[in-house]
Amino acid sequence: MFRSNLNFALGDRDLGKGFLDAAINDGYLDLTGSHDLVQLRAVSTVTLVGTSIGITLPDDLQWVRAVWNVTDKWQILKMASEHLHAMEDVADDDRDDRYYTRDGDALYIQPPFVTDKVIAIHYNAEPLILSSDSDTTVLPSTYDRAIHMFAMNAALSDLGEEIRAVEWLNKAIVYLRTRLDLEDKESTPAMQAGVRFIRNTKDLKRLYGEPNVG
Numbered sequence: 015m016f017r018s019n020l021n022f023a024l025g026d027r028d029l030g031k032g033f034l035d036a037a038i039n040d041g042y043l044d045l046t047g048s049h050d051l052v053q054l055r056a057v058s059t060v061t062l063v064g065t066s067i068g069i070t071l072p073d074d075l076q077w078v079r080a081v082w083n084v085t086d087k088w089q090i091l092k093m094a095s096e097h098l099h100a101m102e103d104v105a106d107d108d109r110d111d112r113y114y115t116r117d118g119d120a121l122y123i124q125p126p127f128v129t130d131k132v133i134a135i136h137y138n139a140e141p142l143i144l145s146s147d148s149d150t151t152v153l154p155s156t157y158d159r160a161i162h163m164f165a166m167n168a169a170l171s172d173l174g175e176e177i178r179a180v181e182w183l184n185k186a187i188v189y190l191r192t193r194l195d196l197e198d199k200e201s202t203p204a205m206q207a208g209v210r211f212i213r214n215t216k217d218l219k220r221l222y223g224e225p226n227v228g
Contacts, residue, residue: 016158017147020165029169037172039143041165042151047076047143049190053152058138059084064129065105067119074139078121082116084132090114090123098124160190 016038017031051183058072064172071078075211081090093113102112105126116121121135141152151161 015147016144016162016165019162019209020169021224023162023166024169035145037169038161039163039195040168041161042141042144044164044168045157045160045186046138046153048177050079050138051153054135054138054141055079058135059135060133060135062123062127062131064131064135065126067103067126068126069120069133069135071116071121071122071135072137072139072227076113076138076140078116078135078137079121080136081121082134082136083112084134086131088112091182092129092134093124094139102124125196156193160186160193163189187222 018035020034021027021029026113045051054076056072056074060069063071065085078092082088083144088110090112091114093115094103095117098113099122100113101124103124103126105128107128109125112123112125116122117167123133128203144151151157153161163174163182166182169181170176170182
């Protein structure tokens with residue numbers, strides 16, 4: 015469906031399956047990589063060995079939403095990479111000020127813990143690419159139109175038609191803003207089914223308990 019719709023919107027130029035599929039997946043990732051969509055929220059729980067500071071991130075991670083010290087019920091705050099790596103590597107379990115940064119495929123936490131800690135990484139996951147006409151996205155079908163618009167932006171940009179590409183990007187942004195505003199006013203199907211998602215610090219506290227306050 016995505017491929018035939020995109021090909022028609024581009025004027026049936028016989029651009030080929032490879033070109034169309036690349037544009038569709040670029041549009042899909044433009045959408046999912048820039049918006050906090052509940053269907054892509056995931057959690058990875060790992061044990062951070064005492065005195066170490068690095069954690070390998072999940073392969074499907076797009077961006078980190080929050081990091082939580084499950085063992086001690088502390089939220090770990092984000093810090094700019096250059097500031098975190100300038101901190102002194104002195105292990106201490108008594109401190110409540112702990113920070114993280116992402117560098118490539120790893121997440122670093124400073125200052126180090128003395129003992130092992132269970133760390134929960136809340137993140138937005140990268141969806142599987144679409145490769146056939148029968149493939150469907152992980153999003154509700156109401157997002158198909160936004161994916162098509164982002165795909166048009168990607169395809170026209172690759173074709174050097176920048177003015178039309180920007181027009182389609184603006185259409186996508188307006189449509190998506192409307193879509194997200196509507197979802198703010200009504201529960202998602204997942205929420206109606208009783209599935210809990212982490213939206214903010216308050217939800218983290220409900221999941222792991224009230225954090226220590228020192």
